[in-house]
Amino acid sequence: MRQRSLIAITAALAAGALTLTACGSRDNGKSSDSGSGGTTVTIGIDAPLTGDLSALGLGIKNSVDLAAKTANKQNYVKGVTFKIVAKDDQAQPSAGQQNATSLVADNSVLGVVGPLNSSVAQSMQKVFDDAKLVEVSPANTNPALTQGDDWQNTKTRPYKSYFRTATTDAIQGPFAAQYVYNDAKKTKVFVIDDKKTYGAGLAATFTTEFKKLGGKVVGTQHINPDSKDFSAVATQVKNSGADVVYYGGEYPQAGPLSKQIKATGAKIPVVGGDGIFDPTFIKLAGSNATGDLATSVGAPVEDLDSAKTFVKNYKAAGYKDEYAAYGGYSYDSAWAIIEAVKKVVDDNGGKLPSDARAKVTAAMQNVSFDGVTGKVSFDEYGDATNKQLTVYSVENGAWKAVKSGTYTG
């Protein structure tokens, strides 16, 4: 009996191992046959492709894929074929670092798009910087990533290889505070965050600006992002007399949180950042979500001509998942890498130099082009120079842009 179960287990393990190797060889196979005689340059992707943030992660992956395919079709960089390798970080810093290490080990990788989460970015930055491999995040908004931990007082750029196309929380939080206080006329806020780098940072910048404007913080709470039961917090919100809730975090928690706050009878809007700006939020929050607000980076995608082309091409490519909140930024991040590679190749007489990674990183600093989300270029810290933000509100079960602008001190 014992013997037989052992055999069964060994067989199962062997089958599992075979499946895994099969996956591996299939991926490798793709890389070798896609090159049409020229050099193959890989754009790495790191994002949560599984787990409850996968809606955003898959949008990033598909958008980068679209950028690579577009460049190949146009033969944008002569003699270079782009392909992608996507790694799943499950929104975990530890997984992100492992992915960074394996992307660095792959010599054909000349740039990486990702990650989604600021906390994951923190664990990857040094790995990429040591290898001089350029990393462009479409979604990280924590100011410390580009301006150092002490960004409120002295800005110093910690890593020369890190860039982002997203706007930082140093702008997003105050922008939301101004809208809530000046336009929505709310004065008593209950601030909740998920204690992660992104959520806590956003909540802090919002709170500072909201107090400066004259608003009152009537309560604060931190939630556990693994939980779905926020009834105790919701009861506190109701009894605090707040007329608005600010949530620093992402939609998997924000949706149920909004739903449970509304269920207590407190008919007050929940306001969040780009982390809750996803159709899933509305699905999770239910019918009472009407009036909830989110700020997100950039102008509304529907208003830009460049974005319309992106949306059309994305739909035409037949991806199963939505491009989600960061699709446009991911496309631009990937395109920035493609531009940098083009510059390096052109400068080197149409071939990739031997120290291509360092050259691409250096070229990234001066990249400038008209992307999906507007003009794409980077300042001396690696932040996007485009600091446009938009407030969206839930109306009839969808996000609708209500105000676009930039935060000015």
Added chain:
Amino acid sequence: MNELPQQLVNGLLLGSMYGLVAIGYTMVYGIVQLINFAHGEIFMTGAFGALTVYVYILPNGTSMWIALPLMLIGAMLVSTTIAVGAERFAYRPLRNAPRLAPLITAIGLSLALQQAVWAWYPDAKSARTFPQIDGGPFHIGSVTIQTGDIFLLIAAPVSMAILGYFVMKTRTGRGMQATAQDPDTAKLMGVNTDRIIVIAFALGAVFAAVGAVAYGLKYGQIDFKMGFLLGLKAFTAAVLGGIGNIYGAMIGGIVLGVAETLATAYIADIPGMDKFGSNAWADVWAFVLLILVLLFRPQGLLGERVADRA
């Protein structure tokens, strides 16, 4: 405004859900001394079973009063099938293996079930919405009870009463007690222990299914990861109440739920503790409570009533 009654009700509801899932841990442990770490995922598949009945089997717009019993049956069918299948194919071959082997199998099974739902259930890559019962919330004094919570408030005590009757009064129930006390002697007395073990797994799964439907109605959404943390909490509840004891599981669940809720609401009010009082710390306080209880009562709150082996 005094929010204590509301917070107690919040805790009671959360705790009842822990309790329903904890039954499965405690029954399986009581009879085969196996910590079935895949039980949280059995709970999760139950929720998806209920959703399948509502979305893919019943015609659109079926009234919840007709749909709910059918969803409950669907949830039980799916979770029981998976639990019994797991027992037959994953645990039974390992029954005489060293303790660690089935434990690791359970963890593996848990991951496999999660990923299977993620990969193959339609649109399960992000959370799926669960049908809700219409009608506004009910107000009793300063306490608000959501419509979706009514199901849990009724289902938890009713199923506990049925289980108590089953274990204490029926022939099979007494067979379970006998197997828990001493499987070899029970076998000599003519108890079909293999059958008893299958029934223990099935009963645990039925309770998890009730809990899963309650979860869906309460939170309005289910996802492939919902069983992980809830399973961990339910296991904690089972240990807190005294693993192996079915009433202990329910009591442990309620104590845990109330403790978490009160920690969220009140710890921050204690002077100097404002850093440690948020919802994110509730789990820490729940486990502090667990450690305290186990220090003074290593056998859990209600001890182990059905078996007393070292």
